[in-house]
Amino acid sequence: MDCETTKRAETMNLYDIKRANYDAQAKMMKALAHPSRLLIAHALLDHELCVCELRELLKQNLSTVSRHLSVLKNAGLLIEEKRGLYVYYHLCCDGLREFLIRMNDLVGEATS
Amino acid sequence: MDCETTKRAETMNLYDIKRANYDAQAKMMKALAHPSRLLIAHALLDHELCVCELRELLKQNLSTVSRHLSVLKNAGLLIEEKRGLYVYYHLCCDGLREFLIRMNDLVGEATS
DNA sequence: TGCTTATTTTGCGAAATAGACAAATAGAGG
DNA sequence: CCTCTATTTGTCTATTTCGCAAAATAAGCA
Numbered sequence: 167m168d169c170e171t172t173k174r175a176e177t178m179n180l181y182d183i184k185r186a187n188y189d190a191q192a193k194m195m196k197a198l199a200h201p202s203r204l205l206i207a208h209a210l211l212d213h214e215l216c217v218c219e220l221r222e223l224l225k226q227n228l229s230t231v232s233r234h235l236s237v238l239k240n241a242g243l244l245i246e247e248k249r250g251l252y253v254y255y256h257l258c259c260d261g262l263r264e265f266l267i268r269m270n271d272l273v274g275e276a277t278s
Numbered sequence: 279m280d281c282e283t284t285k286r287a288e289t290m291n292l293y294d295i296k297r298a299n300y301d302a303q304a305k306m307m308k309a310l311a312h313p314s315r316l317l318i319a320h321a322l323l324d325h326e327l328c329v330c331e332l333r334e335l336l337k338q339n340l341s342t343v344s345r346h347l348s349v350l351k352n353a354g355l356l357i358e359e360k361r362g363l364y365v366y367y368h369l370c371c372d373g374l375r376e377f378l379i380r381m382n383d384l385v386g387e388a389t390s
Numbered sequence: 391t392g393c394t395t396a397t398t399t400t401g402c403g404a405a406a407t408a409g410a411c412a413a414a415t416a417g418a419g420g
Numbered sequence: 421c422c423t424c425t426a427t428t429t430g431t432c433t434a435t436t437t438c439g440c441a442a443a444a445t446a447a448g449c450a
Contacts, residue, residue, distance in 0.1 A: 187382075188313040188320075194385050195316075199307035200438090201300040208300075217397060230439050232398055242388030251396050251447060261384040268377040270299075273306050275371045276354030312408085329427060342409055344428055363418065363426055 197241035202226065203234050204266075206255075210244065211263055214256035309353035314338065315346050316378075318367075322356065323375055326368035 198204060202224050209215060209223055221231045235255055238244050245258045310316060314336050321327060321335055333343045347367055350356050357370045 187385075188316040190385050190389065191316055191381055192311050192313045194381065194388065195307050195311035199304050199311045201304045202438095204300040204303055204307075227440055228397075229399080229441080233438085236398080248397095248447085251394095253397065259384055259387045261380065261387045265377075265380040265384045268373065268380045269303055269306065272371055272373040272377045273299075273302050275373045276306065277302065308407095339410060340427075341411080341429080345408080348428080360417085360427095363416090363424095365427065 194241055194243075197237050197243065200234065200237075202230075203238055206234060206238060207243070207257070207262060207266065210255060210257045211266075214247075214254045216252040216254045218252070220255070306353055306355075309349050309355065312346065312349075314343075315350055318346060318350060319355070319369070319374060319378065322367060322369045323378075326359075326366045328364040328366045330364070332367070 198207065205224060206220055209220065215223075217228070217231060217235065220235070221228050224231055224234075235244070235246075239246060239255075243257065243259055243262065244255050247254045247256070310319065317336060318332055321332065327335075329340070329343060329347065332347070333340050336343055336346075347356070347358075351358060351367075355369065355371055355374065356367050359366050359368070
């Protein structure tokens with residue numbers, strides 16, 4: 167605690183104020199931090215899809231797909247719409263596309 | 279599998295090509311998907327900090343802080359530099375700031 | 391009503407993760 | 421070499437996450 171930047175750190179209580187926000191942000195990140203859920207997000211950028219179509223894409227158990235979808239739904243990222251027998255999912259955040267682009271950029275930068 | 283968009287889904291094998299990329303992206307998201315690590319990332323946007331300073335900010339066990347730092351380091355997000363007794367950490371991806379802004383926007387949009 | 395299909399929920403085991411403590415390591419400096 | 425401080429690593433426990441299969445739910449249709 168004696169290092170050169172200690173004084174600066176001590177005055178940074180704005181971090182305490184923001185801390186609650188980091189919880190919300192971490193939740194959002196966690197919702198997206200899975201290959202299958204990223205795949206779902208990218209697929210839904212173009213158009214809505216129903217659960218069985220997403221199952222074809224993910225090539226995974228239907229219950230697994232359903233759970234991934236509920237994670238994304240609980241994060242506030244997508245909306246379900248039941249039409250007939252099928253449940254269609256579509257994105258509800260315009261900012262997601264831009265976010266995914268930035269993430270892709272970041273990964274490229276970090277692994278180079 | 280009989281829904282109206284099935285034909286579209288069947289031709290989307292570009293998702294298979296991208297699938298390896300989703301693994302890398304999910305890893306990056308996981309590295310950031312923790313309130314303490316988000317706090318670290320934000321703190322380091324301004325200037326480098328040593329481990330004991332970050333411990334003051336996080337108000338957490340030193341070993342816990344060290345673990346969080348190693349997670350971010352393994353993700354390729356930061357670089358350590360030992361000077362004297364202290365180990366200073368600083369970010370190494372210019373894209374991180376923009377990414378965090380977009381994430382904040384996304385959270386605001388999703389929770390409104 | 392009964393049948394069929396689509397989707398969600400539940401229970402389970404395996405694996406990953408977080409946090410705490412103690413022990414080990416790395417340097418600085420006498 | 422010895423000691424002190426800063427940091428990392430090993431190990432343990434508790435909690436969460438993932439994927440599957442089986443059971444439950446929902447909606448269309450005969």
